[in-house]
Amino acid sequence: MKGAMTAAAAANMIPDGASLMIGGFMAVGSPERLIDALVARGAKGLTIIANDTAMPGKGIGKLITAGAVVKVIASHIGLNPETQARMIAGELEVELVPQGTLIERIRAGGMGLGGVLTATGLGTEVEIGKRVIEVDGHPFLLETPLNADFALVGAWQADYVGNLAYMLTAHNFNPIIALAGKIVIAEPESIVPVGVIAPDSVKTPGVLVDHLVIRG
Amino acid sequence: MEAKELIARRVAREIRSGMLVNLGIGLPSLVANYVPASLGVFFQAENGVIGLGARPPEGMQDPHLTDAGGGFVSAVPGAASIDSAMSFGLIRGGHLDMTVLGGLQVDEAGQLANWKVPGKMVPGMGGAMDLVTGAARVIVAMQHAAKGESKILPKCTLPLTSQRRVSLIVTDMAVIEPTADGLVLRERAPGVSVEQIIAATGAQLIVRGDVPEMTL
Numbered sequence: 001m002k003g004a005m006t007a008a009a010a011a012n013m014i015p016d017g018a019s020l021m022i023g024g025f026m027a028v029g030s031p032e033r034l035i036d037a038l039v040a041r042g043a044k045g046l047t048i049i050a051n052d053t054a055m056p057g058k059g060i061g062k063l064i065t066a067g068a069v070v071k072v073i074a075s076h077i078g079l080n081p082e083t084q085a086r087m088i089a090g091e092l093e094v095e096l097v098p099q100g101t102l103i104e105r106i107r108a109g110g111m112g113l114g115g116v117l118t119a120t121g122l123g124t125e126v127e128i129g130k131r132v133i134e135v136d137g138h139p140f141l142l143e144t145p146l147n148a149d150f151a152l153v154g155a156w157q158a159d160y161v162g163n164l165a166y167m168l169t170a171h172n173f174n175p176i177i178a179l180a181g182k183i184v185i186a187e188p189e190s191i192v193p194v195g196v197i198a199p200d201s202v203k204t205p206g207v208l209v210d211h212l213v214i215r216g
Numbered sequence: 217m218e219a220k221e222l223i224a225r226r227v228a229r230e231i232r233s234g235m236l237v238n239l240g241i242g243l244p245s246l247v248a249n250y251v252p253a254s255l256g257v258f259f260q261a262e263n264g265v266i267g268l269g270a271r272p273p274e275g276m277q278d279p280h281l282t283d284a285g286g287g288f289v290s291a292v293p294g295a296a297s298i299d300s301a302m303s304f305g306l307i308r309g310g311h312l313d314m315t316v317l318g319g320l321q322v323d324e325a326g327q328l329a330n331w332k333v334p335g336k337m338v339p340g341m342g343g344a345m346d347l348v349t350g351a352a353r354v355i356v357a358m359q360h361a362a363k364g365e366s367k368i369l370p371k372c373t374l375p376l377t378s379q380r381r382v383s384l385i386v387t388d389m390a391v392i393e394p395t396a397d398g399l400v401l402r403e404r405a406p407g408v409s410v411e412q413i414i415a416a417t418g419a420q421l422i423v424r425g426d427v428p429e430m431t432l
Contacts, residue, residue, distance in 0.1 A: 025263040025300075026286035029280065055316070078339025079286070087338075096338075100304030100346035101261065107301050120308060120349045123379025124286070125332075126341075128354070167280040168291070169264040171299040203299070 001162030005211040008151045010185050011037035013211075019104065019148040021177035026052060026079065027059030029170030031154040031187035033213060047071040049148055051099060051105070051173050053083040061124050064092070064116060073146070075099035098126060101143050103176055109145035110179025120154040151181025153204070157197055158188035162206030165197045178204045187213040217432075219359060219388035222405060225250045225432040227316055227357050227386050231257055235313040236306070238262060238347060241285035244316040244357050258294070260312065262343040264309050267295025284343065307343065308350040315351035317344060319358040319385070321372045324419045326381035326394025328356055329374035341377065348378035360387035366418035368392070368399070389413050391430060398422050403430045 011034065014020065019185030038046075041061050053072060055062040063069050064083050071093040077083040086092035097105065103114040117140035121127055131142040150159050153174045156167040164186055166174055178184050184211045217225075218329055220243050228250035238260045239245050248268075251257055259268040261283040268283060268302045269290035277288035282344035291297075298306075306312055311372055321329040332340040348354050358367055368385065385392040390413045404413060410427050 021305075025284075026282065028263070028282050028286070052342075074340060076340035076342040078337075078342075084338065095338045098341050099300070100344040100345040100350075103304055104299040118308065120346045120378075122349075124345065126345065126377045126402050166299075168278070168297045169261070169282055170280040171264050171297055173300050175299045176301050 001206050001209050001210055004214045006189065007033040007187070007213050008040070010211060010213055011041045011043065011215075012033055014038065014043065014150055014182075015189070016043060018150060019049065021173070021181050022050045022060055023047060023152065023154045023172060023174035023177055023198040024050065024054065024059050025169065025172040026097070027054040028063070029154045029166070029172050030054065030059035031152045031213070032059065034152050034185065034187050035062050038063060038068060038081060043068045045070050047073070048209050049073045049146055049147075051102065053080040054074040055079045056065070056082050060105040071095070073097060074106050075102050101126075103154055103173060105146040106173070106180045107176050108130040109147040110118035110176065113145060115145055118143055146180065148181050149183065151177040152183045153178050153186040153209075155186050155188040157211050158186055158209070159194045159197050159206070160191070161194055162186065162209035162212060163197050164188065164204035164206070164209065165201050168201055175203045178208050183199040183210050184208055185211045185213060207216070220246060222388055222432065223357050223386055226391065226430050227355055228386065229431065231255065231314065233257070235268065235377060236260055236301045236311065238307065238312055238315040238351065240315070240317040240344070241283075242318050244318055245283075245285070247316055249355070250353070258292075260303070260306065261289070262307065262347070264290060264291075264298050264300065264303050265295060266298065267292045269295070271291040304343070304346055307346050310350060310352060312347070312351045314353040314355060315347040316355045316357050317347060319356040320366060321369055321374050322368050322382065322385050322394070323369050323423055324398050326399070327372055327379060328377045328382050329372040330377050332375045332377065344377050348382065349380055353384070354380070354382040356382050356385045358385070358387055361387040361415055366416060370420070389416060392421065400424065401427050403428055405430055406432075411432070
């Protein structure tokens with residue numbers, strides 16, 4: 001862990017055209033201050049890999065509304081009419097991936113695996129263009145790993161060395177994307193002294209985290 | 217009784233003691249209202265909680281605890297919070313005893329379409345493809361017809377959610393079990409005749425002997 005910085009400084013580190021994994025499920029557990037800072041700096045051309053695009057005015061929805069995004073890889077965009085409108089208008093490329101496959105592709109990217117084999121999507125539109133591999137007589141789709149330039153992680157607590165803990169349903173994609181971003185920026189709700197988060201409660205070890213976002 | 221309540225009550229009777237159950241948003245979520253707490257059932261929300269509880273009292277909502285539709289929930293004693301990889305590991309790995317989902321169409325092969333209406337509605341599949349592919353039992357809870365058109369057809373015309381044959385279809389008119397031979401009519405809704413069900417169903421139904429009325 002390199003240290004703590006403001007959300008604005010973190011947003012300045014993220015260039016236009018970067019690929020970002022962003023935690024959150026319908027904005028629950030999303031790093032809202034980082035997202036606000038990206039909107040404020042006028043970020044453009046971003047590729048977002050996330051479960052969903054939330055709704056207008058919340059989480060990733062704010063980046064969609066700001067026109068900061070050119071491509072989304074997500075499992076669901078149904079609650080954000082702006083994502084759908086921009087997709088239909090051809091301003092935004094959307095790749096829809098089954099949720100369990102999406103998180104495993106990210107996990108594979110983060111854990112150094114060459115992909116995952118899953119039965120999800122067999123015999124559906126999801127199979128188009130993909131290899132089917134048989135293992136012990138059972139067919140599976142080969143799904144390839146995903147990585148990104150940055151992972152923007154929303155956490156509940158961080159300590160001074162960057163260990164992270166999450167709360168309830170705000171875990172979602174966060175602990176997994178923390179492995180798959182080249183640079184990992186975590187936005188905790190609070191930063192606490194080392195030892196406050198017990199070793200057994202650490203879900204993301206601080207060695208994975210490059211920067212923490214401070215308040216203000 | 218309202219159609220939705222009838223469907224939810226009948227689906228609830230499929231749930232057995234100690235099961236892990238995932239309820240989809242909308243109609244399927246009503247099923248929880250008719251499952252006695254004494255059964256010790258755990259409801260999973262795929263965004264990351266096992267042991268979903270009722271809506272919290274007004275003003276007691278926690279932004280870190282929502283269901284897969286983004287609505288505020290509580291958690292029951294014994295609940296566990298999990299990340300998305302664990303959540304979909306439970307679903308895909310055969311650890312989920314039952315999923316209840318809505319449907320747009322089901323066909324004679326028992327295949328379900330419920331995630332996309334090309335050109336009209338492309339919300340994304342979210343977790344539906346993993347749920348239908350991976351859960352031990354898949355129950356489709358839906359109205360028998362939409363806008364006067366049967367939702368049970370010889371062959372789905374909408375994109376499939378999975379090639380897997382679902383376990384049971386529960387509608388406001390009937391309980392139908394997809395089998396290797398085709399769709400077997402198991403039960404009638406109160407006051408509905410076999411002839412009325414056949415007339416309202418676009419697919420061929422197999423009727424064997426007397427078809428009992430649903431117990432609710």
